[in-house]
Amino acid sequence: MRPFYIILIFLFCTANAQKSLPLDTLKLKEAKDMLADDYGNLYIYKNKDFSFTKYDSLGKQLGKMMLTVPYKVQSVQNPLSLALFSENAQEMKFVDQNMNEIQKIDFRQKFGFIKMAYAEDLQQLWLLDDSTKRLIQYNFRNDTTINSYPFDISFDDLMDMLVFENKVYILTRKHIRIYSLKFEKLFEVPLENGKRFRRENDVILVVSDNSILKYDPEKGMIKIFEDKDAQIVDKNILSYFEIKANKLYLYNLEKIKETKLQTEPETAPPATEPPSEQTVGEEVKKADGDKKESDEKAPDTTLQKLIEDTSEVQAAGV
Structure with a gap:
């Protein structure tokens, strides 16, 4: 009976962790990508009409851009200055919190063919120049090239790039590489x-179609969130977000941690085929890192007491 009660407790806690957000399904139906800033605002990019729209957590539209060519949205963590790169137009745009363009950088006047651009801050860009096979550190405020490094890699299937602490993170359709x-x-x-x-x-995450992974220098890539039925996933500092069946769901990180502590004894093995909500709790547990061997063997006394009390009530015939 113990596994049955553990599953019931887990499902109850996970249901509390999940929340459906009131965003119109029509707004989500053709979404190519979704991003969430740390204030809970959502950004929907549609490839069909190249629109980029900002909503608050209640589904109210806060701003919208109509683009003429495809753009890649780098990040929305700083909602006051969003960076968008277009390989087709060979330019980068910066837009403000109202989705108004505040600056545009044209790479055709100074460089060869830029395959990917990464805005490190509000002054510097890192550029992968496919024509010269070089990685360029560029200060766009004063229009100067700071450094240039030979970088002879294939740019054919490049998806994203990030530079942090003298390391270059390259994401392709099939791999993640660090140089x-x-x-x-x-x-x-x-x-x-x-x-x-x-x-x-200092934590590097990779967002894929239906999962989010964290890079650990010792363990490699650790999956911290996954829902195989999700169309799009993302996260901010407080929550995971997913679009599933054209509906938007939020998973609160704190409640997921509470669920993990309340429902999983330290010695419990992971389920072979967990449901999506259970996967969330298990993957967050994995992302917290391995504990010491002595801690792993320590029983969850609170959960054990709850199960024993339940067994006593059943024995008494209540």
């Missing part, structure tokens, strides 16, 4: 359906 600025390969692992990087302080 030094001297073009030394430091890490490589297969990764399917990767879409973009997200950096939270």
Whole structure:
């Protein structure tokens, strides 16, 4: 009977962790990508009409851009200055919190063919120039090239790039690779359906179609969120977001952690085929890292007491 009660408790807690957000399904139906800023605002990009729209958490539209060519949205973590790169137009745009363009940088006047651009901050860009096979550090405020590094890699299936602490993170359709600025390969692992990087302080995340992974220098890529039925996933500092069956769902990180602590004894093995909500709790547990061996063997006394009390009530015939 114990597994039955554990599952019931887990499902109850996970249901509390999940919340459906009131965004019209028509707004989500043709979404190509979704991003969430740390204030809970949502950004929907549609490839059909190249529109980029901002909504608050209640579904109210806060701003909209109609683009003429495809753009890749780098990040919305700083909603006051969003960076969008277009390989087709060979330019990068910066837009404000109202989705108004505040600056445009044209790469055709100064460089060859830029395959990917990463805005490190409000002054510097990192550019992958396919024509010269170089990685360029460029200060767009004063229009100067700071550094240029040989970077002879294939750019054919490139999805995203990030530069942090003298390491270059490259995401392709099939792999994630990490290089030094001297073009030394430091890490490589297969990764399917990767879409973009997200950096939270010194933590590097990869957002794919239906999962989010964290890079650990010792363990490699650790899956911290997954729902195989999701169309699009993303996260901010407080929650995971997903679009599933044209509906938008939010998973609160704190409640997921509470669920994990309340429902999973330290010695419990992971289920072979967990449902999507259960997967969320298990993957967040994995992302927290392995605890010491002594901690792993320690029983969950609160859960054990609850099960024992339930058994006593059943024995008494109540």
